[in-house]
Amino acid sequence: MKVLIVEDDPLHRSYLNEAVRAALPECDSVIEAENGIAGERIAREYKSAHIVMDLQMSPRNGIEAARTIWKERPETRILFWSNYSDEAYVRGVSRIVPDGAAFGYVLKSASDDRLRLALRSIFIEAQCVIDREVRGMQQKSLGQTNGFSDSEYEILVDIALGLTDRAIARRRNLSLRSVQNRLQHLYEKLGVHHPSMPKHEGPKHEGPEHDEGRFNLRSRAVTVAFLRKLLNYSALERAEAELGEWLRAR
Amino acid sequence: MKVLIVEDDPLHRSYLNEAVRAALPECDSVIEAENGIAGERIAREYKSAHIVMDLQMSPRNGIEAARTIWKERPETRILFWSNYSDEAYVRGVSRIVPDGAAFGYVLKSASDDRLRLALRSIFIEAQCVIDREVRGMQQKSLGQTNGFSDSEYEILVDIALGLTDRAIARRRNLSLRSVQNRLQHLYEKLGVHHPSMPKHEGPKHEGPEHDEGRFNLRSRAVTVAFLRKLLNYSALERAEAELGEWLRAR
DNA sequence: CAAAAATGTGCGGGATCCCGCAAGACGGAG
DNA sequence: CTCCGTCTTGCGGGATCCCGCACATTTTTG
Numbered sequence: 001m002k003v004l005i006v007e008d009d010p011l012h013r014s015y016l017n018e019a020v021r022a023a024l025p026e027c028d029s030v031i032e033a034e035n036g037i038a039g040e041r042i043a044r045e046y047k048s049a050h051i052v053m054d055l056q057m058s059p060r061n062g063i064e065a066a067r068t069i070w071k072e073r074p075e076t077r078i079l080f081w082s083n084y085s086d087e088a089y090v091r092g093v094s095r096i097v098p099d100g101a102a103f104g105y106v107l108k109s110a111s112d113d114r115l116r117l118a119l120r121s122i123f124i125e126a127q128c129v130i131d132r133e134v135r136g137m138q139q140k141s142l143g144q145t146n147g148f149s150d151s152e153y154e155i156l157v158d159i160a161l162g163l164t165d166r167a168i169a170r171r172r173n174l175s176l177r178s179v180q181n182r183l184q185h186l187y188e189k190l191g192v193h194h195p196s197m198p199k200h201e202g203p204k205h206e207g208p209e210h211d212e213g214r215f216n217l218r219s220r221a222v223t224v225a226f227l228r229k230l231l232n233y234s235a236l237e238r239a240e241a242e243l244g245e246w247l248r249a250r
Numbered sequence: 251m252k253v254l255i256v257e258d259d260p261l262h263r264s265y266l267n268e269a270v271r272a273a274l275p276e277c278d279s280v281i282e283a284e285n286g287i288a289g290e291r292i293a294r295e296y297k298s299a300h301i302v303m304d305l306q307m308s309p310r311n312g313i314e315a316a317r318t319i320w321k322e323r324p325e326t327r328i329l330f331w332s333n334y335s336d337e338a339y340v341r342g343v344s345r346i347v348p349d350g351a352a353f354g355y356v357l358k359s360a361s362d363d364r365l366r367l368a369l370r371s372i373f374i375e376a377q378c379v380i381d382r383e384v385r386g387m388q389q390k391s392l393g394q395t396n397g398f399s400d401s402e403y404e405i406l407v408d409i410a411l412g413l414t415d416r417a418i419a420r421r422r423n424l425s426l427r428s429v430q431n432r433l434q435h436l437y438e439k440l441g442v443h444h445p446s447m448p449k450h451e452g453p454k455h456e457g458p459e460h461d462e463g464r465f466n467l468r469s470r471a472v473t474v475a476f477l478r479k480l481l482n483y484s485a486l487e488r489a490e491a492e493l494g495e496w497l498r499a500r
Numbered sequence: 501c502a503a504a505a506a507t508g509t510g511c512g513g514g515a516t517c518c519c520g521c522a523a524g525a526c527g528g529a530g
Numbered sequence: 531c532t533c534c535g536t537c538t539t540g541c542g543g544g545a546t547c548c549c550g551c552a553c554a555t556t557t558t559t560g
Contacts, residue, residue, distance in 0.1 A: 009358075011261045011262060011265055012261060015261055108259070151507090159466070159469055160469065160473055161469075161470070161473055162442070162465045162466050162467070162468075162469040162470025162471070162472075162473050162474070163465065163466065164464050164465060164466050164546075164547095165546075165547070166464075166546090167464065167465075174508075174509090175508065175509050175510080176509090176510095177508075177509050177510065177511090178507075178508050178509065180547080180548070180549075181507075181508075181509090181549095182507090183547090183548080183549095184548075184549070185507095187548090192412070214414050214416075214417065214515095215412045215413065215414060215417075216409070216412050216413065216414050216468065216516080216517090216547095217412070217547085217548070218412075218466065218468065218469055218547075218548090219409055219410065219411075219412040219468055219469050219472060220411070220412025221412070222412075222469060222472060222473070223410055223411055223412050223472070223486060223490070224412075226483065226486060227483075227486060227487065227490060232483070233476065233477075233482070233483075236473060236476060236477060237477065240473070240477060401537095414516075414517095415516075415517070416516090424538080424539090425538070425539050425540080426539085426540090427538075427539050427540065427541090428537080428538050428539065430517075430518070430519075431519095431537080431538075431539090432537095433517090433518080434518075434519070437518090464545095466517095466546080466547090467517085467518070468517075468518090501560105502559100502560090503558105503559080503560080504557100504558080504559070504560090505556105505557080505558070505559085506555100506556080506557070506558080507554105507555080507556070507557085508553105508554085508555075508556095509552100509553085509554080509555100510551105510552085510553090511550105511551090511552090512549105512550095512551095513548105513549095513550095514547105514548090514549095515546105515547080515548080515549105516545100516546080516547070516548090517544105517545080517546070517547080518543105518544090518545080518546090519542100519543095519544095519545105520541105520542095520543095521540105521541085521542095522539105522540090522541090523538105523539085523540085524537105524538085524539080524540105525536105525537080525538075525539100526535105526536085526537080526538100527534100527535090527536090527537105528533105528534090528535090528536105529532100529533085529534085529535105530531105530532085530533080530534105
């Protein structure tokens with residue numbers, strides 16, 4: 001059994017190396033890569049390797065690297081080992097994991113023991129292991145009760161990229177009004193109206209006029225999403241790249 | 251001599267602990283704190299301590315912690331030890347360092363040797379040490395030739411927060427038109443016009459009309475600033491807090 | 501199956517935004 | 531002092547955004 005470690009921080013890398021050797025005595029070689037690019041390359045060479053991967057790296061973050069690796073070999077088992085449980089990360093990961101593939105998501109703050117358990121579960125039992133904190137996010141991110149539906153998340157990304165209503169309509173094959181409709185739902189869910197003035201609650205609105213401390217809803221929504229960790233840097237980076245492709249394809 | 255280490259990652263914390271003991275044999279006690287809150291409290295108890303501090307922590311990041319610590323004891327020497335050299339971080343630090351205080355900024359990617367040097371320079375010689383990569387940012391961030399002036403940065407933060415033109419005008423004591431003026435300068439500097447279509451260059455404009463792949467400049471500017479690391483999460487967090495104060499004060 | 505909720509689309513209008521044109525204020529260079 | 535660049539402010543208008551009202555279609559729920 002071979003294990004590939006993809007992690008940019010040397011300290012964390014050597015820690016992982018030790019943890020893997022201790023947890024998996026049947027593992028006969030541990031290889032290391034220090035970013036997504038190198039990770040992809042080495043994964044191609046050592047085809048049979050299991051992978052432990054950090055999410056935030058540069059160049060090429062963990063999600064992108066995982067996507068190309070899984071595209072080439074969907075049965076690869078990947079354990080994501082990350083500092084954060086941002087919704088943006090969780091959503092990003094769960095969007096790219098192939099059907100039936102074994103993967104894991106544990107936080108760096110997890111105990112040595114939990115990491116050991118996860119390593120054995122995934123790489124030996126082929127069983128998915130997802131940290132409790134992360135699982136919480138996943139529930140919210142997929143169930144539409146409390147969290148955000150895919151279409152709402154989609155339009156959030158679009159306005160974050162700075163697209164015009166019209167541009168969004170073209171990109172998503174919708175009418176202009178539908179886009180604006182989705183925007184309104186988004187604004188409501190984010191609670192973007194009046195900063196802290198529930199003067200007259202109810203969504204009556206009765207007249208925008210020259211209200212006092214009003215926000216620019218579009219920009220405000222992006223920032224609120226950011227502060228709530230619905231978006232983060234790497235999610236934006238990916239979205240920007242996809243936008244670039246789409247623009248080139250037109 | 252006492253040294254306080256404020257760092258949330260246990261691996262990095264123990265690495266720092268060793269590095270400090272090795273570099274400063276005259277140091278007789280090394281204390282650790284795992285976030286900004288605890289850091290502030292311990293800094294109050296061990297008044298004479300020098301500090302090595304991470305920037306991104308939660309709750310209370312390094313910049314906020316440093317600000318309150320310096321407010322109580324401005325001669326404290328602080329070495330910032332960070333993963334990134336984002337303009338947002340550099341600007342944040344250089345805005346709060348008291349006159350004549352000794353501080354340092356080194357990246358976590360620096361060699362053991364450079365870290366050792368920095369520790370001795372700051373804590374023994376009271377000399378400022380700033381990594382080359384970071385220094386580059388600082389030049390750009392303060393000189394107005396290539397980087398962004400304070401007023402431009404200010405308005406960038408304001409639109410990122412989702413403020414209306416009118417709201418910005420009130421907050422910064424400007425006329426509406428001036429705000430829009432600054433916005434235009436910002437848009438130009440960020441190069442936010444047409445994604446990749448220098449169809450008719452020159453700022454003639456001649457008619458926005460229903461141009462093809464047009465952006466919503468306001469939102470686009472925020473995202474571009476984000477991707478260029480002029481803004482980041484902690485900068486937004488701070489700005490949001492300041493906005494809250496301002497709103498309450500009105 | 502029918503009621504209810506969610507979603508897509510059109511129309512219209514008031515509020516904002518983006519920005520060209522132009523005049524006044526301030527400060528440094530000649 | 532005059533000239534010139536930078537910053538500020540006002541005016542005006544076309545484009546865009548935000549959103550209420552209305553209606554059709556789809557999905558969910560009871």
